[in-house]
Amino acid sequence: MKKYAIIDIETTGGTARHERITEIAIVLHDGTQVLDTFSSLVNPERSIPWNITQITGITDEMVAHAPKFYEIAKTIVELTEDAIFVAHNVNFDYSFVREEFARLGYPYTRKQLCTVRLSRQVFPGLSSYSLSNLKKHFNIYAEKSHRALDDTLATVELFERILAAQEGKGNIRDLVNHGVKASKLPANITLERLHAIPDTCGVYYLHDEKGVVIYVGKSLNIQKRLFEHFSDQSAKGEKMRQGVADISYEVTGSELYALLLESAEIKRLLPRINRAQRMRVYSGCIFTYQDQNGYKCLAVGKKTVKNTRTLDLVADYPKLEHAKGHLMTLVKQYELCYRLSNLDASDRACFHYSIKLCKGACVGEEAPETYNERVRAVIEALDRRLQGSFFIIENGRHEQEKAVIGVQDGVFVGFGFFDSETPNFGLPEDLLECLNMPYDDPEASRIISGYLDGRKRPRIVKM
Numbered sequence: 001m002k003k004y005a006i007i008d009i010e011t012t013g014g015t016a017r018h019e020r021i022t023e024i025a026i027v028l029h030d031g032t033q034v035l036d037t038f039s040s041l042v043n044p045e046r047s048i049p050w051n052i053t054q055i056t057g058i059t060d061e062m063v064a065h066a067p068k069f070y071e072i073a074k075t076i077v078e079l080t081e082d083a084i085f086v087a088h089n090v091n092f093d094y095s096f097v098r099e100e101f102a103r104l105g106y107p108y109t110r111k112q113l114c115t116v117r118l119s120r121q122v123f124p125g126l127s128s129y130s131l132s133n134l135k136k137h138f139n140i141y142a143e144k145s146h147r148a149l150d151d152t153l154a155t156v157e158l159f160e161r162i163l164a165a166q167e168g169k170g171n172i173r174d175l176v177n178h179g180v181k182a183s184k185l186p187a188n189i190t191l192e193r194l195h196a197i198p199d200t201c202g203v204y205y206l207h208d209e210k211g212v213v214i215y216v217g218k219s220l221n222i223q224k225r226l227f228e229h230f231s232d233q234s235a236k237g238e239k240m241r242q243g244v245a246d247i248s249y250e251v252t253g254s255e256l257y258a259l260l261l262e263s264a265e266i267k268r269l270l271p272r273i274n275r276a277q278r279m280r281v282y283s284g285c286i287f288t289y290q291d292q293n294g295y296k297c298l299a300v301g302k303k304t305v306k307n308t309r310t311l312d313l314v315a316d317y318p319k320l321e322h323a324k325g326h327l328m329t330l331v332k333q334y335e336l337c338y339r340l341s342n343l344d345a346s347d348r349a350c351f352h353y354s355i356k357l358c359k360g361a362c363v364g365e366e367a368p369e370t371y372n373e374r375v376r377a378v379i380e381a382l383d384r385r386l387q388g389s390f391f392i393i394e395n396g397r398h399e400q401e402k403a404v405i406g407v408q409d410g411v412f413v414g415f416g417f418f419d420s421e422t423p424n425f426g427l428p429e430d431l432l433e434c435l436n437m438p439y440d441d442p443e444a445s446r447i448i449s450g451y452l453d454g455r456k457r458p459r460i461v462k463m
Contacts, residue, residue: 003083004029004113006159008152009093010056012044016095017399020044021069022058024097025148026079027156029086031163034156038079039149041066056146069100080110084176088131088155090114102398111195113176115158122165134158180231186244193247194230199223200251200397203261206273207246214243215273218262222249240273254394254403256451256458257415260444268439284323287311288379291340294368295361296375298331299342300324315382330381334374337361384449386410389463391431392448396420405448406435408463412444413437428463 006027013019021042028036041058043066053059076097087093090112101108119129126137135142135154138161142154162172180191197204199221206215206229219225226247229240252258266274285303289311290296300323301307303316317323324343331341338344338352339362352358361371392405402420406413414435452458 002031003035004031004086004159005080005083005110006086006152006156007080007093007097008087008148008155009096010058010146010148011096012046012048012052014092016092016099017395019096020046021096021100022048022052022056022063023148024072024076025152026076027152028079028083029156029159036079037149038075039152040072042072043068058147070104073101073104073106077106077108083110084113085110086113086115086155086159088115088151088158090116099399107198109196109198111176113172115155115162118162118172119158122162131155131158180227185230186241188245189230189247194223194226197223197226197247197249198251201253201255201258202249202251203258203265204247204249205265206240206244206271207248208243209245211246213265213269213271215240215271216262216265216269218258220255222251251397252403253396253398253401254405256392256394256405256448257403259447259451260405260412260415260441261438263443263447264438264441267441284317284320286314286316286323286327286382288314288375293364294372295337295340296368296372297340297342298327298336298375298378300327314379315384326382330378332357334378335359336374336378337366337371340371384446386412386445386449391428391461391463392452393459393461404431404434406432406463407445407448410445412441412448428461431461432463 006029008025009021010023011019011021022044023039023041025039026037027034041063043063045068048058048060048063085094085097091114094110094112098108116129119126119134127133131151131154132145134140135145135158138158140154140157142150145151180194185191201220202222203216203218204222204226205213206217208214217225229237231237232240250261252261283302285301285307287299287301287307288296289299298314299311300320301311302320303313307313315323315326317326327341328343330336331338331343335357337350337358337360339346339350344350344352344362346362349360349363350358353360353362359366359371361368386407387410389408390406392407394403394405395401396403396417400419400421402418403415404418405415414437416434416436418431418434
């Protein structure tokens with residue numbers, strides 16, 4: 001018998017890693033009728049923000065004597081065991097429940113189903129698929145919005161309406177298994193096995209029947225990415241799945257850690273499906289040199305022994321056209337001369353001078369000193385080499401852990417994990433000790449630089 005654990009929670013805030021559950025309700029359903037109901041306030045072991053109380057009506061006084069999560073954890077496990085975890089916006093509710101169990105050292109994994117996604121498929125064309133709007137549309141009565149039991153009961157009625165829809169059952173099956181058909185899976189890989197894989201950031205490995213790694217990948221959601229691989233019915237997807245007999249993975253928490261580990265593992269293991277990523281050759285380059293009139297010039301070319309000996313390398317790219325495209329963008333942005341950037345083959349004035357998009361360096365109208373200042377700005381914008389010695393601190397594999405990536409004199413020197421509750425956490429000498437260096441990867445510094453470029457800055461600790 002298929003069972004559905006329809007769940008709603010209230011919390012102290014919006015982020016599972018940092019906030020806590022204040023109320024939980026579970027209705028166990030078999031697709032036809034309600035089998036069991038559980039509801040409880042939860043002591044979050046912290047104060048509830050005023051703005052959250054305004055929404056939910058749950059106060060510190062109400063939860064002061066309520067059970068802590070660990071006191072109801074066994075009940076939650078038993079109720080949801082062998083059941084599909086159903087919620088309206090399931091990622092939110094599931095992430096909080098999973099995180100609460102992670103704090104207890106218990107790996108909580110369940111198949112998931114989202115009534116928002118189901119409602120969009122079964123009842124297309126509505127202006128909004130929020131629970132409040134769906135309650136109004138279907139005239140579903142709930143005494144209190146933003147209270148766990150009332151919202152769960154409303155979700156139950158919505159779920160029953162979805163089940164009653166003719167096409168609903170197929171949609172439910174497809175959504176639970178992300179479109180993967182059990183009959184299409186390799187012999188040793190089951191849907192249950194895929195559902196048991198954590199839906200968090202890390203690196204995964206596909207093995208052949210001899211245990212040899214044939215593919216290494218990285219994802220912010222390992223489980224979701226693997227479902228995507230096994231549901232892809234294209235020729236590329238079939239090639240990816242061919243010969244897969246086993247799966248393994250390593251959770252990292254940190255996306256940067258996962259990027260670095262993935263790249264290093266591809267170089268170390270040389271998986272046959274990752275052939276293009278084993279050792280990426282960056283053949284397209286942007287160089288700089290100074291001409292006889294004192295102008296700093298830019299040029300796109302291939303990384304050859306002659307070029308690297310006679311010209312100063314500014315930046316390299318996987319392909320020559322990538323380098324040329326980026327240079328053209330910057331030449332336009334900084335109003336550089338197209339001829340002095342080797343993008344115009346004319347002997348004297350470049351075409352862009354005639355339409356007043358070049359300030360005339362090509363004909364000597366703009367002084368080298370003025371022109372070269374803008375070229376230096378372009379070179380600085382292109383230079384992605386890491387500078388200095390520092391640690392990048394990111395979230396680790398669980399709440400009490402941090403991931404640490406070390407850079408010394410502009411060179412990646414290793415990564416590791418650190419218990420954030422350890423006294424003196426964050427001291428450079430302690431962070432240095434927790435680093436370990438994987439297989440040497442010439443792309444590591446480039447990966448770190450690209451990750452930091454244009455992002456919200458993570459926590460940085462100087463060495």
